[in-house]
Amino acid sequence: MSSPTLKVGIVGLGRLGQRHAINLAQRVPNAEVVAACSPVPAELDWAASQLGITTGYADYDALLAHPGLDAVFLVTPTSLHADQIIAALRAGKHVFCEKPLSLDLADCLKVEAEAARHPQLTIMIGFVRRFDASYHDAQQKIAQGLIGKPYLVRSQTCDQNDPSGAFMRFAPTSGGIFLDCSVHDIDLARWLLGNPAPKRVYASGTNAIHTGLQAFGDVDNGLATVEFSDGSMASFMASRTMAHGHETLTEVFGTGGRLAVGSNPRLNRVEISDAHGVRNECTPDFYARFTDAFLIEAQEFTDAALGRRTLSLTLHDATEATRIGLAMTQAMREARPVEF
Ligand code: NAI
Incomplete structure (x- = not known):
């Protein structure tokens, strides 16, 4: 029986997003990057030519509607994190999001409240040093x-x-x-x-x-x-x-x-x-x-989203x-x- 894979959408392909995309596409055994999202066409071209991720979306809501998508990996500007996490949870997706959760405490608490409504979904903020x-x-x-x-x-x-x-x-x-x-x-x-x-x-x-x-x-x-x-x-x-x-x-x-x-x-x-x-x-x-830690972090998120382990850090830690x-x-x- 083949092992289940987590179908991931990578969102943001800038300085750090490209690194995460390479890890997910090539080094995390149970993850499959099925689509990418960026408003910058050249970044989507990079994902297609370098990693074979041929489905690209300029619009985040369109990515969330991608058939069969299980999870998003948010590597976007910090000001977008809270809204993008909430939209993903409402669409039933597991979420990895880069640090910090938000620059606004009320937004952090809003994300915590939304996450509490979806206990079956994994949500992880990328405090990479823990890995x-x-x-x-x-x-x-x-x-x-x-x-x-x-x-x-x-x-x-x-x-x-x-x-x-x-x-x-x-x-x-x-x-x-x-x-x-x-x-x-x-x-x-x-x-x-x-x-x-x-x-x-x-x-x-x-x-x-x-x-x-x-x-x-x-x-x-x-x-x-x-x-x-x-x-x-x-x-x-x-x-x-x-x-x-x-x-x-x-x-x-x-x-x-x-x-x-x-x-x-x-x-x-x-x-x-x-x-x-x-x-x-x-x-x-x-x-x-932190090269190795970024990879271990992505592996832990993938395993948690696949129900194989619990996370070692909480959303409240990020708040x-x-x-x-x-x-x-x-x-x-x-x-x-x-x-x-
Ligand atoms: P960046 O500016 O290089 O990349 C941002 C990416 O988001 C770009 O690809 C941009 O096209 C994309 N983007 C912008 N608006 C978007 C939208 N509406 N929908 C989808 N994609 C959108 O920024 P960088 O340095 O990669 O940082 C991204 C996040 O990663 C930040 O939150 C930052 O704090 C975090 N970070 C974490 C580090 C760590 O040590 N864990 C180190 C560096 C950054």
């Missing part, structure tokens, strides 16, 4: 008590500087550096600390290179501290101006020890000794760092990450602590 082998191992070790009681997470997402400033095109819709980048660290901190409730947030930021971000209330380097009601804390840094590459680093301090993931953001195990000293090359970007990210953004913009 990284090192983060997974750290979480297991904490759960086993290896470092005692965890009380502080210090986590950063730092991108290599792009002198072209191409990322500026995302600035009007990204929600700012905390909701775009730190939202990953926020999700990790909640997960690693056992989902404490946030109590108060402090934040600040600066524009070291990309001063144009100021027009959008955004910064190229941000710092934030979150106090949780159980006394635990998290401290976050996000940057778009690293000289050396992409560096995601997380430390968890516990009463009996400390775990660190990513202290040396080396590209591989080659150590170079030359006139500059002893060094490693660095991961250039988030995709190089909480947005709630904390919004408070961090407000604290920075208003230069004051924000209480929950």
Whole structure:
């Protein structure tokens, strides 16, 4: 008997959507990409010529009506996520959606309410780091008590500087550096600390290179501290101006020890000794760092939608990450602590 496959529609074929499309089409055994959706004809041409996905829709509602479609994979601008998730659920489709769930808390809660009406459907927000082998191992070790009681997470997402400033095109819709980048660290901190409730947030930021971000209330380097009601804390840094590459680093301090993931953001195990000293090359970007995790994430979604496993993260986790990210953004913009 042949194993069942999940018939998926990929929605959004930009910077990250193309990566997800390649994984789903070529590397996830039980997924079949039956159609693609993008308002950009060249992106649909790419899906047809590179992946053989010959059915393309410019219109999202038309994709949802594709015969036999089981699931959508949303890799679209964040401002579209909530409405597109709700439409998919109402059409009876399983949903994978990239982070963040939304930039608006009321929209997150609307999605949660709609999801509650469709308990048979799988819905997953792509907090990819939870599927990284090192983060997974750290979480297991904490759960086993290896470092005692965890009380502080210090986590950063730092991108290599792009002198072209191409990322500026995302600035009007990204929600700012905390909701775009730190939202990953926020999700990790909640997960690693056992989902404490946030109590108060402090934040600040600066524009070291990309001063144009100021027009959008955004910064190229941000710092934030979150106090949780159980006394635990998290401290976050996000940057778009690293000289050396992409560096995601997380430390968890516990009463009996400390775990660190990513202290040396080396590209591989080659150590170079030359006139500059002893060094490693660095991961250039988030995709190089999390290539395997993106694939495992897609496999977990597919297996969950096929009823073979339950998800390891909830929709409410995504709402909480947005709630904390919004408070961090407000604290920075208003230069004051924000209480929950
Ligand atoms: P992008 O701008 O490169 O791609 C967006 C895609 O959506 C394009 O293909 C565009 O044609 C398509 N699109 C726009 N309007 C549409 C509509 N109405 N219906 C269908 N398709 C539409 O953006 P990028 O960088 O790929 O980001 C997409 C999402 O992925 C964002 O929510 C972002 O936060 C998230 N992301 C997550 C990362 C992670 O580490 N998990 C890393 C980078 C992005």
